[in-house]
Amino acid sequence: MRVWLVFKILLHPLRWAQDRIDAWVMSRVKRQPGPITVSRNRVYILPTRFGYFFALMLLVMLLGAMNYSNSMAFLLTFLLAGIALVCMHHTHANLVNVQMRAGSCEPVFAGETAHFELRVDNPSVTPRYSLVASWPKREQQAVPGDVEARGSGLFLLALPTAQRGWLQGGVFSLSTEYPLGLFHAWTWAELDMRCLVFPKPATHGGTPPPAAGHGGLTSSEASGQDEFAGLRPYRRGDTPRSIHWKSLPKLQQPMVKQFAETLEQDLWLDWSALSGLDVEARLSQLTRWVLDAEALQRNYGLRLPGTVIAPGRGDGHRHACLKALALYAPPSAADAASPADPASHS
Amino acid sequence: MKEYLPLASLWRLLAVMLLAIAPHFVRLPLWESALIAGVLAWRALAVYKQWRLPPNWLKLSITLLAFAGVLLSYNGRLSGQNAGTALLCVMATLKLLEFKDRRDVMVVVFLMYFMLMTHFLFSQELWTVAYLFICVLATTAVLIECQHRGALAPRHTLRKGAAMLLQALPLMILLFILFPRIPGPLWGLPSDAGAARSGLSDRMAPGDISSLIESDAIAFRVTFRDAVPPPAARYWRGPVFDSFDGRGWEEGFVTLAPGYGPEIEPLAQPVRYEITLEPHRTRWLMALDMPVPATIPEDTFFGREGTLLARRNVIERQRYELTSYTDYRLVPQLAAPARYLRLPDTYNPRTLALARELRARHDDDSALIQQVLRMFREQAYYYTLQPPRLGRNSVDEFLFETRRGFCEHYASAFAVLMRAAGIPSRVVTGYQGGQRNDIGGYYVVRQSDAHAWTEVWLAGRGWVRVDPTAAVAPQRIEQSLEAALSALGEGLPGHLSARTRLRYMVEARWDWANAQWNALVLAYGPELQQEFLSRFGLDDLRRMILALTIALTSVLAVIGLMLLRRAAPARIEDAALREWHRLTRRLGRAGFPQGPSEGPRDYADRVSRERPQWQAQLDAIARLYLGTRYQTSAADTAKLRRAVRRLQL
Numbered sequence: 001m002r003v004w005l006v007f008k009i010l011l012h013p014l015r016w017a018q019d020r021i022d023a024w025v026m027s028r029v030k031r032q033p034g035p036i037t038v039s040r041n042r043v044y045i046l047p048t049r050f051g052y053f054f055a056l057m058l059l060v061m062l063l064g065a066m067n068y069s070n071s072m073a074f075l076l077t078f079l080l081a082g083i084a085l086v087c088m089h090h091t092h093a094n095l096v097n098v099q100m101r102a103g104s105c106e107p108v109f110a111g112e113t114a115h116f117e118l119r120v121d122n123p124s125v126t127p128r129y130s131l132v133a134s135w136p137k138r139e140q141q142a143v144p145g146d147v148e149a150r151g152s153g154l155f156l157l158a159l160p161t162a163q164r165g166w167l168q169g170g171v172f173s174l175s176t177e178y179p180l181g182l183f184h185a186w187t188w189a190e191l192d193m194r195c196l197v198f199p200k201p202a203t204h205g206g207t208p209p210p211a212a213g214h215g216g217l218t219s220s221e222a223s224g225q226d227e228f229a230g231l232r233p234y235r236r237g238d239t240p241r242s243i244h245w246k247s248l249p250k251l252q253q254p255m256v257k258q259f260a261e262t263l264e265q266d267l268w269l270d271w272s273a274l275s276g277l278d279v280e281a282r283l284s285q286l287t288r289w290v291l292d293a294e295a296l297q298r299n300y301g302l303r304l305p306g307t308v309i310a311p312g313r314g315d316g317h318r319h320a321c322l323k324a325l326a327l328y329a330p331p332s333a334a335d336a337a338s339p340a341d342p343a344s345h346s
Numbered sequence: 347m348k349e350y351l352p353l354a355s356l357w358r359l360l361a362v363m364l365l366a367i368a369p370h371f372v373r374l375p376l377w378e379s380a381l382i383a384g385v386l387a388w389r390a391l392a393v394y395k396q397w398r399l400p401p402n403w404l405k406l407s408i409t410l411l412a413f414a415g416v417l418l419s420y421n422g423r424l425s426g427q428n429a430g431t432a433l434l435c436v437m438a439t440l441k442l443l444e445f446k447d448r449r450d451v452m453v454v455v456f457l458m459y460f461m462l463m464t465h466f467l468f469s470q471e472l473w474t475v476a477y478l479f480i481c482v483l484a485t486t487a488v489l490i491e492c493q494h495r496g497a498l499a500p501r502h503t504l505r506k507g508a509a510m511l512l513q514a515l516p517l518m519i520l521l522f523i524l525f526p527r528i529p530g531p532l533w534g535l536p537s538d539a540g541a542a543r544s545g546l547s548d549r550m551a552p553g554d555i556s557s558l559i560e561s562d563a564i565a566f567r568v569t570f571r572d573a574v575p576p577p578a579a580r581y582w583r584g585p586v587f588d589s590f591d592g593r594g595w596e597e598g599f600v601t602l603a604p605g606y607g608p609e610i611e612p613l614a615q616p617v618r619y620e621i622t623l624e625p626h627r628t629r630w631l632m633a634l635d636m637p638v639p640a641t642i643p644e645d646t647f648f649g650r651e652g653t654l655l656a657r658r659n660v661i662e663r664q665r666y667e668l669t670s671y672t673d674y675r676l677v678p679q680l681a682a683p684a685r686y687l688r689l690p691d692t693y694n695p696r697t698l699a700l701a702r703e704l705r706a707r708h709d710d711d712s713a714l715i716q717q718v719l720r721m722f723r724e725q726a727y728y729y730t731l732q733p734p735r736l737g738r739n740s741v742d743e744f745l746f747e748t749r750r751g752f753c754e755h756y757a758s759a760f761a762v763l764m765r766a767a768g769i770p771s772r773v774v775t776g777y778q779g780g781q782r783n784d785i786g787g788y789y790v791v792r793q794s795d796a797h798a799w800t801e802v803w804l805a806g807r808g809w810v811r812v813d814p815t816a817a818v819a820p821q822r823i824e825q826s827l828e829a830a831l832s833a834l835g836e837g838l839p840g841h842l843s844a845r846t847r848l849r850y851m852v853e854a855r856w857d858w859a860n861a862q863w864n865a866l867v868l869a870y871g872p873e874l875q876q877e878f879l880s881r882f883g884l885d886d887l888r889r890m891i892l893a894l895t896i897a898l899t900s901v902l903a904v905i906g907l908m909l910l911r912r913a914a915p916a917r918i919e920d921a922a923l924r925e926w927h928r929l930t931r932r933l934g935r936a937g938f939p940q941g942p943s944e945g946p947r948d949y950a951d952r953v954s955r956e957r958p959q960w961q962a963q964l965d966a967i968a969r970l971y972l973g974t975r976y977q978t979s980a981a982d983t984a985k986l987r988r989a990v991r992r993l994q995l
Contacts, residue, residue: 034942040910050452057456061463067532069662071868072466072474078521079482080459082514085902090510093909101942123915129502130494144495150916179490179506181452 014049029171031190035099042187043095051182054084084182091183094176098122100189107196110161114195116169118155122147130178133157161197164326169193198322201288231255266311267293267300283325294318304328349393350447354497356393360386362484366458367435369465374432375419382439389442405443412436426536431464455489472863483507513905524894526887527872545626545793546584546775551594552740556731556752561793562841564624565777566632567861569788571618577779577824579672582632584776586651588686592693593740595773600649607648610636614673622665629655634670641669676809686770694741701766711769711804718763722817729819730836756814757798770803779826786858921983922974925990936995946971963993
């Protein structure tokens with residue numbers, strides 16, 4: 001075990017050092033609301049492996065210059081060494097003093113990817129280039145971006161979702177290797193970011209909701225045979241398909257066909273209608289019904305144990321229903337589960 | 347195929363790579379220059395038209411072919427200055443064919459940095475400093491751009507690169523002066539290290555010296571410590587030839603050990619001077635006729651003929667102090683005169699006949715010599731840079747037919763005549779004269795000052811210098827080559843004919859700058875560093891490193907502070923807003939930060955609700971702030987500032 005550790009340190013000194021620092025820092029990062037300023041004592045900096053390689057190259061050049069007693073070669077080597085040393089300060093200054101705050105996060109369905117918005121403000125007069133935001137252990141999906149002077153940048157951190165409910169954005173890192181890629185400066189932070197994850201909708205063709213009166217889902221497909229009720233003058237915005245052409249030469253103005261709106265009854269999406277399934281499956285099916293009903297522009301209401309939402313339609317109503325489904329907690333765990341709705345999230 | 351770099355960035359990288367390799371094109375073999383140019387052009391086109399990169403087998407075969415090419419071009423070696431540089435250039439270019447991710451790009455850029463060093467193995471003149479800075483700036487700008495996803499406009503990268511370069515300059519100077527220099531070489535030099543062979547050769551045939559006149563490269567620079575000897579005494583001794591094969595002259599065998607030098611008797615005060623000799627890849631060290639044996643530098647020897655020789659070929663610029671007698675008696679007793687009388691008897695019959703006739707007429711050696719010189723002076727002999735070609739009996743044809751020649755023709759013919767007449771003689775080549783640089787007060791001797799003369803041995807006087815050129819074209823000795831050729835109406839070589847006064851001023855200054863550069867920077871090695879730093883008391887290794895560390899750390903600290911100041915939050919221009927921020931910071935520290943979407947009025951009200959004792963003050967401040975900010979009455983800014991400062995929490 002010890003031998004393996006020594007081997008690991010020798011082969012990947014940078015990785016090992018970085019991991020040690022990260023473990024220490026992450027155990028101390030506290031979740032904070034509001035803007036976090038990346039101050040000097042929160043920034044860590046280490047050479048990258050290109051930095052070590054560059055140092056090795058400089059050493060070879062130095063030995064060559066000594067061997068050939070070549071003054072210009074010394075000048076070149078020392079100039080590059082000076083640039084590398086100065087680069088450390090530039091990389092550090094590229095990250096320091098930016099402010100991070102949480103943006104909004106669009107709700108997604110379970111199984112999709114949630115995108116957390118991270119807003120980075122640059123209050124200084126120098127633009128910041130190549131800042132990279134990423135989750136720990138997910139450096140392949142790191143998000144690079146620039147923030148101009150006195151401006152603000154947007155970074156979208158993607159996180160795959162598995163379960164419904166609130167998904168907390170955890171600790172993330174903001175790092176940079178600009179300008180030369182020889183040094184890596186980074187900081188860890190945790191903002192109060194969370195994403196609402198709706199249950200994954202069941203596949204199409206599942207159990208249809210109970211037909212409540214004339215307005216069941218099956219009968220709404222017969223809307224093409226609604227009764228012809230008369231003509232009215234064409235108004236701007238009517239589709240050309242609804243124009244009655246036959247009357248045009250006679251009346252000299254376009255007329256639109258009118259159909260009697262069959263008054264459909266409200267759909268009630270009921271928890272108790274799905275007795276044969278377990279909790280998650282019921283929630284999935286209810287989600288699917290909500291989406292379908294919204295697509296068909298029907299009024300629908302939701303009935304869950306402990307929650308009743310009156311029928312309605314539209315984005316707000318859909319969101320309220322999906323949210324109730326996402327945050328549904330079975331009554332046995334009701335005391336422990338439900339998180340309070342934060343004022344800032346809707 | 348998805349490129350890692352965008353089009354514009356890749357083109358910039360290729361352009362900078364071309365800039366970094368460009369000076370090598372004159373040195374590399376033709377096939378390699380063509381290959382490098384071809385690969386660069388193909389790569390630029392490939393990214394534009396989105397062609398695929400070549401498959402692995404093709405890349406591998408090109409690499410192997412390149413290896414083989416370098417081996418063949420450089421006689422089976424891959425190491426050493428020339429072969430190594432060629433290999434590095436071709437490998438760096440071929441790496442361009444393999445550009446998949448950021449690591450490949452970084453490797454190419456690092457190779458470009460490394461390649462810059464190879465230029466300095468060939469040339470370290472003053473202009474290379476400008477080239478160094480331009481290339482480092484360009485390469486750094488490319489590297490900065492590669493760290494950025496997407497192209498970054500050159501003005502940003504160049505500005506950043508220039509800032510880093512300027513900040514690195516003081517570090518570079520500190521390291522250059524204080525970094526301890528270890529005398530090299532560490533592992534030995536390859537046989538082709540240093541500058542190319544130039545200047546005098548170890549064989550002299552008619553036409554050799556006149557072809558050397560074409561070059562105005564500097565052979566060496568001399569600074570005389572006391573009085574400057576007249577031009578007629580400024581003969582600089584190089585290789586001496588004592589063996590004639592009928593057509594050309596060659597050196598005899600030399601022994602590189604002390605004690606084989608000739609015997610010298612001084613006749614007047616010596617002259618002190620310092621020579622900075624440019625590398626020429628031979629063993630001869632130039633010295634004024636004749637150097638004082640006690641003053642020759644360490645590790646140098648006298649050859650049998652009086653030439654100063656170094657132990658190893660001069661491949662680097664060297665500086666040495668010498669003292670010479672300009673008035674002397676050389677080898678009063680000649681032990682083995684046979685060597686200096688030997689002539690091949692199947693060549694030049696008419697010359698031999700003439701010599702016998704002269705010997706018959708003049709018993710006295712000096713009179714014979716004067717007769718020959720009179721012959722050169724009074725008869726129709728011409729001094730020219732472009733004499734006609736000579737055949738097998740070169741001396742015969744020169745003396746009796748063409749009668750046109752340069753210094754080597756006259757010297758060779760004279761020496762043959764002397765030997766045929768029984769007077770020991772030898773041909774000496776070297777340099778004669780030198781031009782003064784008024785700005786630096788030193789004399790510059792160029793390859794175009796190369797000269798050949800003779801020495802004859804006379805009983806009682808030793809080896810005496812006889813310069814037949816002085817008989818034919820005395821201005822050559824008294825003034826310079828230009829003066830002689832112009833006076834004779836002869837054509838000048840290109841670099842001499844263009845020498846106007848203005849050009850002389852510019853050249854003199856440039857040469858002086860180069861001489862300073864050589865002396866102060868290029869010669870800065872262990873000895874010079876020791877000498878310079880001991881003036882500050884830093885001659886100890888430990889103290890040197892300590893001084894270096896302290897200096898570097900302080901400069902870096904200053905730079906770091908400067909950068910942090912620029913990264914600090916910008917000063918808010920609106921005075922009222924500044925005061926408001928001051929207020930919110932104070933209240934924030936007291937536990938009441940302003941919410942992100944909270945207006946000033948609501949904020950003041952909220953805090954007042956929590957702390958009624960502050961209500962009056964906060965109310966006044968909020969009113970002043972809103973009035974100032976949104977109704978722009980400047981007088982209230984002062985009131986606002988006072989109110990905020992006087993806030994009692």
